[in-house]
Amino acid sequence: MLFTETKYLDYKFPVPQYLGAKYIHRGWIAQYIPDNAETVLDAFSGSQSVAYMFKQMGKRVITNDFLNFNNMIGKALIENPGHTLEKEDIDILFSGNTNPVEFNLMEKLFSGLFFVSEEAAFADGFRSNVSRLNNPYKQALALAVMCRSMTRKVTMGHFAHTQALVYAADPARIKRNRSLIRPLKELFMELLPEYNAAVFDNFQKNVSYNENILDLLPKLTDVDLVYFDPPYCNSHADYQSFYHLLETFVEYWKDKEFVNGTKRYEPKKYSGFDKNSEALGNLQLMFERAAHIPVWLVSYNDRSFPDIDTMIQMIEPYRKVKVERKVYHAGRGGKGSVAGSHEILFVCTTK
Incomplete structure (x- = not known):
């Protein structure tokens, strides 16, 4: 074909x-x-x-x-037969941290490393609200778009280095890629129409x-x-070393140790x-x-x-x-x- x-x-x-x-x-x-x-x-x-x-x-x-x-x-764009994120879903996701005691992992681990404190706290608040969406495809879509937003904010689009905030303070790098200093919320809203439009039922x-x-x-x-x-x-x-932050954000680990300069989770999932x-x-x-x-x-x-x-x-x-x-x-x-x-x-x- x-x-x-x-x-x-x-x-x-x-x-x-x-x-x-x-x-x-x-x-x-x-x-x-x-x-x-x-x-x-x-x-x-x-x-x-x-x-x-x-x-x-x-x-x-x-x-x-x-x-x-x-x-x-895969849940959001392959399995999903047609559910997209609407305004009321976005209002829920952006409504602030509903459980700051439980949802503080991004700020605790990655503030000052990959994100400034305010951005890490925003990511925690967003994550706290994902389960409030009314179906699993909307939840998957929300997580997929936010993960993509996070890679947009980090030079090279992965998390196996410790220079993210150094690069985000470099005027030459910012000139080449303004996403380094743009808020996650803004990046999410820019990406969302593209993801919503990619949802279809075959x-x-x-x-x-x-x-x-x-x-x-x-x-x-x-x-x-x-x-x-x-x-x-x-x-x-070793994809886990490059994208550990995204896996940590989705899984929201409570039983992992976070090691080395990039705060990668340990033990890693078995790949083989x-x-x-x-x-x-x-x-x-x-x-x-x-x-x-x-x-x-x-x-x-x-x-x-x-x-x-x-x-x-x-x-x-x-x-x-x-x-x-x-x-x-x-x-x-x-x-x-x-x-x-x-x-x-x-x-x-x-x-």
Whole structure:
């Protein structure tokens, strides 16, 4: 199916600011999706841009990510059949902190680190009101838009550095990116129309999961195609270190220790794909547990571990595999996508 052949193309996915997002590769990936694939799984959904493309194609979409802030995007834009945030919802979200004793985590952890005190307190107040919205899709949409607002306020759009407020006081950086000094509330209101407009119903029973894919795969039946975009070891594979603040905001941890200069939560959630010592065995296990799914598309990069030949050797016991390549002419940031490297797509079909 060509990406342009869909009545849902008028809906636009909000441009992500996410390391390794496949947003720019959607059209390239789409050409390898067979017409008869009706139910598709996006196993490592991240920003949800590929899952959203599947939804635009009219597919029944199962999307999954082990980080809950990514799952919230999936709930808001993939599973959600049509609920948007209206004025009365915004009034609730912006109505002040309803429980400052319980909702003070952002100010306690990140004030003076990523946000000035007033902004961190505003984020706590917003979070205290999310549960007051009248359905889970509105709640997910509120969290998704606020998380995106937070990345807009931080140089590089991630939280694995301690220079956010230093950069926000630098006139040269502010000139290039005024979002560094704009209030979260203002950024939220600017982004919200784009997110509301991205909500649509493709009349399929789409669902978003928040599980480790190794646990989820055995539970799924009648899936025609799976898209795997695992973390690329050696290329910014530890997403929890880059986006810990967003996960902390969504989960609102009460049972974590917060460590190092960036106040990352500990213990981290188990990935199984972000360390060289674990990735090889878990990739093998993943392919084994996906054996019942006829077609696999596997995104990868030629600078990652394990290497391309090893990946092929792991796939070949289960599927015929063809390797497609797309060169990076300029660096994109994250996942080894530097100039001269290749984005890889393993197209895996039944023998």
